[in-house]
Amino acid sequence: MNTLNEQQTRLILGFQKNEITEHHIYKNLAKRIEGVKNRRIFAQISDDELRHYNIWKKYTQQDVAPSKFKIWFYSLISLLFGFTFAVKLMEGGEKAAQHAYEKMSDLGDEISNVIKDEEEHEQALLTLLDEERLQYTGSIVLGLNDALVELTGALAGLTFALQDTSLVALTGLITGFAAALSMASSEYLSTKAEPGAKNPVKASIYTGVAYILAVAVLIIPYFVLSNIYLSLAFAFAGALLIVALFNFYVSVAKGVPFRSRFLEMAGLIVVVSGISFLAGLAMRFFFGIEV
Structure with missing residues (x-):
């Protein structure tokens, strides 16, 4: 495994925070929303985010706490404006993070797969959401x-x-x-x-x-x-x-x-x-x- 410099460590710790935060957001949504299909989609994305978090953790060997404010904020947004709006607003704000992920693609194939998940898999799942x-x-x-x-x-x-x-x-x-x-x-x-x-x-x-x-x-x-x-x-x-x-x-x-x-x-x-x-x-x- 490649040795990280200080800048890379800071970036990856930020990635971990994003991943674990989104894991909890999707997990909360999966518990609250109606429809087996929607719950399954959110549960799958939540699991993916936790898997990404653990992949990044291999490089830093550190645990990172989620952002309680973001969890509260997006939970509130989902209640007021619907879960589709909340998660697409959240994912739309992650484009900058995806560009930062690409800087780490030389760390190995596992990181490339994380980037691919972020860019393709989650968006494909979100298009399947069905909100009344x-x-x-x-x-x-x-x-x-x-x-x-x-x-x-x-x-x-x-x-x-x-x-x-x-x-x-x-x-x-x-x-x-x-x-x-x-x-x-x-x-x-x-x-x-x-x-x-x-x-x-x-x-x-x-x-x-x-x-x-x-x-x-x-x-x-x-x-x-x-x-x-x-x-x-x-x-x-x-x-x-x-x-x-x-x-x-x-x-x-x-x-x-x-x-x-x-x-x-x-x-x-x-x-x-x-x-x-x-x-x-x-x-x-x-x-x-x-x-």
Whole structure:
């Protein structure tokens, strides 16, 4: 076995810490998630991580404790956003570590096999994960996109037509709630008419809840702020933030491009809001509405 210099020892101790930490993360997930298939996948990856840890340990002859913070953090993320998002976010952050592993490939074939596992085997296993909530991404997109585009445009028009934060907030709230029920009903009927893996009731709930959450983010500034135009600006910023966060989630969990999806949804919001903005101003001028 090759003798390690000080820099190599420090690197390998870092590898050990990563491996033993991920071993515990995957082991915890395997205990908590539903589905025999998913539990088997996580248990297999957990075993692989422990095997990698022991391979590195042969070179350092030292035990390394896992990162309790990382175990807690990714466990929390998996509870809030789903296990697929958590593990893909974690694996995405390991790319730099994989490059560092390659520096040690000259230590022997066993290390080359570890590198191969990190680059290929785990990713192949992760593609086999089956999480229910990801089946309803389309329903969430429908709710969010419709709420953000429709209500942001409506708020822009109402802002110029009514010129009163309370009136705009109340009108937007009523409109948004009614639209959420309408969208949820439409999603239920649409899903039911197309037999597949999705449950119509769950699809409608995902759509309705996504719509209502978007409505809440857009309406809150009008309840909190007294300046009508500042309220509109914050509502618009909130819409873009929701689009960014949701598309980041989808890009990580499903491995799709972030930028193109974000620009598409953000572009729709900007165009519709701009048109509604001008329409509200025109209606106020032509109809002589004063509130």
